[in-house]
Amino acid sequence: MxxxxxxxxxxxxxxxxxxxxxxxxxxxxxxxxxxxxxxxxxxxxxxxxxxxxxxxxxxxxxxxxFGGERAVVDAGLCTGCGKCISFCRFDAIHMENSVAQVDPVGCEGCGVCTLVCPSSAFTLEEEMxxxxxxxxxxxxxxxxxxxxxxxxxxxxxxxxxxxxxxxxxxxxxxxxxxxxxxxxxxxxxxxxxxxxxxxxxxxxxxxxxxxxxxxxxxxxxxxxxxxxxxxxxxxxxxxxxxxxxxxxxxxxxxxxxxxxxxxxxxxxxxxxxxxxxxxxxxxxxxxxxxxxxxxxxxxxxxxxxxxx
Ligand code: SF4
Ligand code: SF4
CATH class of the missing domain: 3.40.50.300 (P-loop containing nucleotide triphosphate hydrolases)
Incomplete structure (x- = not known):
């Protein structure tokens, strides 16, 4: 039953x-x-x-x-073009030595950077x-x-x-x-x-x-x-x-x-x-x-x- x-x-x-x-x-x-x-x-x-x-x-x-996702940059692929910075509306990306860096606190995991990066340097990773x-x-x-x-x-x-x-x-x-x-x-x-x-x-x-x-x-x-x-x-x-x-x-x-x-x-x-x-x-x-x-x-x- x-x-x-x-x-x-x-x-x-x-x-x-x-x-x-x-x-x-x-x-x-x-x-x-x-x-x-x-x-x-x-x-x-x-x-x-x-x-x-x-x-x-x-x-x-x-x-x-895992509550959400965060963007991660592959430094080896980044050419330092800066395109991602202008597209990130959360201001979560900056440059260091011509390589994009993601601020893990500011990143909302929207994924826009993965779409606009010409070098496919971004991936979204699940965040614990x-x-x-x-x-x-x-x-x-x-x-x-x-x-x-x-x-x-x-x-x-x-x-x-x-x-x-x-x-x-x-x-x-x-x-x-x-x-x-x-x-x-x-x-x-x-x-x-x-x-x-x-x-x-x-x-x-x-x-x-x-x-x-x-x-x-x-x-x-x-x-x-x-x-x-x-x-x-x-x-x-x-x-x-x-x-x-x-x-x-x-x-x-x-x-x-x-x-x-x-x-x-x-x-x-x-x-x-x-x-x-x-x-x-x-x-x-x-x-x-x-x-x-x-x-x-x-x-x-x-x-x-x-x-x-
Ligand atoms: S768009 Fe891609 S290649 Fe250009 S700076 Fe950002 S991560 Fe680097
Ligand atoms: S996932 Fe969105 S918020 Fe995070 S760095 Fe990329 S564009 Fe900015």
Whole structure:
């Protein structure tokens, strides 16, 4: 019998530091059934640590990611005619000792120089922009990535992480792919949130964060995917929590709930520990209820021993 396709939940936030990874790992540790995790925060991936998995060196799979192309000159073929300089609209070519030189940072890989050079001195070479990994964590396979410093095309790397997560989900028969999205509202966020079954927006109870939430929700709503809202550190400003609830009512987002500031939760979050490891029972119950609400968006549940 063919395995039913895994549900996909993406956790995003309008800005960094709202506790997104904390709630992602809480869901990861409580979801019933097999799961696969995709850390799409490729500029600052930390889900491998939060899920208690091994560091990238111990990953089951490690592959290079090529984000784009850069022009390379064969100095032996260059006659120093200078034609390429006038055609490169990114000003990425200059002459040194009558040989064309490409500035690797300025080059956009457009390929015009390969077309205009009378000596065919240019080639386009793929440029490594990062790496991606598959690491087996205690909760299931995790696909994560590192965009190297100055590496471009994080949207493309997010896409790669997601496609490997799909393969892993098929392989292990997962019922959930849980995606930790990048912060903000840019192209990598769209790549992380597209083609999902639920979008969980995590924010905190400050006026700025509420604005970020509204912006992120507006972007997320273009997909027509159900959106849930969770407000972290809700006791910072109860007025913001009220406004977030009103926003949910007005826009048809699901209210997942709020989570008051908790010193032990903050410590677990900062130290990337299991979210439940330091919590008092009542706080842990509150967190379990939020996880159950989030999973309910896609018809999944928490493990039965964790309910109540
Ligand atoms: S167009 Fe070709 S031959 Fe002329 S300077 Fe550029 S690389 Fe050299
Ligand atoms: S590939 Fe495009 S940007 Fe790069 S050096 Fe050639 S013309 Fe300039």
């Amino acid at each position: 063919k395995h039913e396709k895994a549900k996909r939940i993406v956790v995003i936030s309008g800005k960094g530091g709202t506790g997104k990874t904390f709630f992602t790992s809480a869901i990861a540790s409580l979801v019933s059934g097999r799961s696969v995790f995709a850390d799409c925060d490729v500029d600052a991936a930390n889900l491998a640590l939060a899920l208690g998995g091994a560091a990238p060196a111990a990953s089951r799979r490690q592959e290079r990611f 922009a990062g790496q991606w990994f598959v690491t087996d964590t205690q909760d299931g396979p995790l696909i994560h990535a590192e965009l190297q410093a100055g590496g471009e095309n994080s949207g493309k790397l997010v896409h790669k992480v997601r496609s490997v997560a799909e393969q892993e989900a098929e392989r292990v028969g997962a019922s959930l792919i849980l995606i930790d999205g990048p912060p903000g509202t840019g192209c990598p966020v769209l790549a992380a949130a597209s083609d999902t079954d639920a979008i969980l927006l995590v924010t905190e109870a400050t006026t700025t964060a509420l604005h970020d939430l509204e912006r992120a929700a507006e972007v997320a709503s273009t997909f027509g995917t159900p959106i849930g809202v969770l407000v972290n550190k809700s006791d910072l400003n109860p007025e913001v929590v009220k406004k977030a609830r009103i926003l949910c009512d007005e826009k048809g987002y699901r209210w997942i709930g709020d989570f008051p500031y908790d010193r032990m939760a903050a410590e677990a979050s900062a130290r990337l520990l299991d979210p439940f490891s330091l919590l008092e029972d009542t706080t842990a119950d509150k967190l379990r209820a939020l996880v159950a609400n989030a999973l309910n968006m896609v018809g999944l549940d928490v493990v039965s021993s964790a309910v109540g």
